[in-house]
Amino acid sequence: MSDPQTLLVVNxxxxxxxxxxxRGIVRAHREGVxxxxxxxxNCEDLxxxxxxxxxxxxxxxxxxxxxxxxxxxxxxxxxxxxxxxDGGFPAHAEDFFKSWxxxxxxxxxxxxxxxxxxxxxxxxxxxxxxxxxxxxxxxVPAVGRAMETVARKHGIPGIRSAVERPTLAWVTSxxxxxxxxxxxxxxxxxxRQMGALRHGPQSWGFxxxxxxxxxxILELLGRMGPGAHxxxxxxxxxxxxxxxxxxxxxxxxxxxxxxxxxxxxxxxERRGVKLCRWRDLF
Numbered sequence: 001m002s003d004p005q006t007l008l009v010v011n012x013x014x015x016x017x018x019x020x021x022x023r024g025i026v027r028a029h030r031e032g033v034x035x036x037x038x039x040x041x042n043c044e045d046l047x048x049x050x051x052x053x054x055x056x057x058x059x060x061x062x063x064x065x066x067x068x069x070x071x072x073x074x075x076x077x078x079x080x081x082x083x084x085x086d087g088g089f090p091a092h093a094e095d096f097f098k099s100w101x102x103x104x105x106x107x108x109x110x111x112x113x114x115x116x117x118x119x120x121x122x123x124x125x126x127x128x129x130x131x132x133x134x135x136x137x138x139x140v141p142a143v144g145r146a147m148e149t150v151a152r153k154h155g156i157p158g159i160r161s162a163v164e165r166p167t168l169a170w171v172t173s174x175x176x177x178x179x180x181x182x183x184x185x186x187x188x189x190x191x192r193q194m195g196a197l198r199h200g201p202q203s204w205g206f207x208x209x210x211x212x213x214x215x216x217i218l219e220l221l222g223r224m225g226p227g228a229h230x231x232x233x234x235x236x237x238x239x240x241x242x243x244x245x246x247x248x249x250x251x252x253x254x255x256x257x258x259x260x261x262x263x264x265x266x267x268x269e270r271r272g273v274k275l276c277r278w279r280d281l282f
Contacts, residue, residue, distance in 0.1 A: 004226030004227065005226060005273075005274050006224055006229065006271065006272070006273045007201070007227065007228050007229065007273075007274050007276050007280075007281065008224065008268070008273050008274065008275055008276065009036050009201060009229070009230040009231070009275075009278055010034045010035050010036065010230075010231045011034075011036040011037045011038060011130075011230055011232055011233070011278075012021060012025040012028060012029075012036070012037045012038070012233050012234065012235055013037070013062075013064055013132070013233070013234055014040060014106075014234060014236075015037040015040065015043075015049065015053075015061075015064070016044075016045065016046075018238075019045070019048065019199065020236050020246070020252075021235075021237070021252060022048070022049060023052070023064070023236040023237055024236035024253070025037050025235055025239075026052055026056050027237075027256065027260070028233070028255075028256055028260060029056055029058075029059045030254075032259040032260035032264070032265065033259055033260075033264060033265060034059075034131075035153065035277050036059065036062065036085065036278055037060070037062070038062040038063060038064035038130070038131075038132055039053075039059075039062070039063060039064055039115070039121060039126060040064045040070075040130075040134065041063050041064060041066055041073065041117025041118065041120070042066055042070045042089075043070075044070070045158055046120065046124050047124075049124075050124045050125055050126065053126065054125075054231060057261055057266075059277075060129055060130075060269060060280075061127070061128055061129065062129060062132065062156075062278060063117060063118050063121055063126075063128045063130075063156075064131045064133070064134050065117055065118075065131055065132070065134065065138070065147060065163050066089070066133065066134035067089055067090075067110065067133070067134070067137055068089050068091070068092065068095070068096055068098055068118070068134055068135050068137065069089055069134070070088065070089055070215060071088045072089060072116070073085075073113065073116040073120050073220065074087070074112050074113045074115075074116040079112065079113055080109070081099065081105050081106045081109055082105065082106075082109050082110065093136075093137065096135075097177050100142065102139055102171050105142065110146035110148055111146045111149055111253060114131075114146055114150040115153065115154075116170065118131070118150060118156070119154075122154070129157060129158055129282075130156065130157070130158030130160065131147055131150075131156055131158070131159055131160070132159070132160035132171025133147060133160075138159070138160065138161070157282040158278040158281070158282065160230065201227070201228035201229045201230045201281065202227070202228065202230070203229075203230040203231075203232055204220045204223075204229060204232065205232035205233060206232065207232050209232070209234060209255070210233075210234045210240065210248075210249070210251055210252065210255065211248070211251055212254075212255045212258055212259070213254065213258045214261050214263055217231070217258055217259075217264050217267075218263075218264065221267060221273070224273075228281050230278075234252055235252055235255045235256040235259050236250075236252030236253065236255075236256060237252070237253060237256070238252060238253055239252050239254070240252060247254070
């Protein structure tokens, strides 16, 4: 019997956030190691998103469900606990967390909005094989349950729910390590409350969001054993200017260079890593 293989989905989040982000992801797929992407469920230019995806038919596609930033797909009047006075989502994840902690978020509204986001993309010809959430809100138990309910309804097999094990980066960058540790605890609670739907591979890259380079990619690769894994990345043609309060800018162009690096590609080949999409795991 052959040794178990390391299967790796390299998933670029935020497709549809901007034309530069989407183009950068397609380039990271064509010239680098990116095999999959997640489209923002409430992206503004859906026609442009669909056209770009049509140019990359081998790129796996999922839905990046969002409750933060932009406007909802479902009528705002039907989402009073999720939207502000202007009918939009809160600007920052911390605003959502505050509402959730105060018990002001209705699960039925999250299910309604997630259903609308997935339906909108499917109507545009996108056939998602996984779901996850913008700003990792899916690790909040209530959000995770809503995400799973809607994924079941649409027959989507994969959910991002498995967080990486602690790394040295959690210690050398305490603020980011604290965030990753909080996500780990929330993910554990959420997984205990979710059903038997396949949860997908173990995910890596939470601490490095928007700041992956060759060294970190190779270090994470060295920690991956046999089985299924996902490397989360955020490439693009230009860096983000605005992020969450206290969070450094997402260096998307920097990540694009690393993900298209010959050094990284050769390392994957030497390790015998099989690059794949979410749908290849089920």
